[in-house]
Amino acid sequence: MNQRLTREEFLRKIFHDYDNRKPGETLRLVRVRVPSCEVSLAHLIGTSRREVYQTLGLHIGVHEGEDHTGETLGFMNFTPWEAVVVAADIAIKNGGVEIGFLDRFNGALILTGRHDEVRSSIEAVTTFFRDELHFPVCDITES
Numbered sequence: 001m002n003q004r005l006t007r008e009e010f011l012r013k014i015f016h017d018y019d020n021r022k023p024g025e026t027l028r029l030v031r032v033r034v035p036s037c038e039v040s041l042a043h044l045i046g047t048s049r050r051e052v053y054q055t056l057g058l059h060i061g062v063h064e065g066e067d068h069t070g071e072t073l074g075f076m077n078f079t080p081w082e083a084v085v086v087a088a089d090i091a092i093k094n095g096g097v098e099i100g101f102l103d104r105f106n107g108a109l110i111l112t113g114r115h116d117e118v119r120s121s122i123e124a125v126t127t128f129f130r131d132e133l134h135f136p137v138c139d140i141t142e143s
Contacts, residue, residue, distance in 0.1 A: 095121035
């Protein structure tokens with residue numbers, strides 16, 4: 001019969017060689033995120049509705065007053081996060097798209113425009129990252 005370990009017992013078992021604690025001391029774990037190099041999201045939403053682009057905030061700031069109803073929205077995510085700047089440059093040079101949102105601190109990119117233009121831009125970005133930078137690249141998905 002398998003006996004379940006408590007969290008404390010599990011951590012002691014895993015870190016037994018590194019566990020130099022005195023009785024009563026707590027174990028402190030530090031998690032570190034090491035970003036890889038990848039394109040982890042490339043998705044198109046075929047026809048945006050008003051609620052979608054307004055919820056995403058694509059009608060405020062520099063886009064104040066714009067109406068993206070019926071446009072395609074393209075979503076991409078990158079690590080390292082700074083790669084999103086390169087992706088945005090490639091996207092606007094390879095299709096008639098606008099940058100709806102770019103976050104260089106989290107690697108998020110949202111493109112807006114006609115369906116064929118957004119798809120073309122996303123294809124150009126994923127091709128460049130795969131073939132030139134040798135990033136693992138996810139499939140382009142669509143809904």
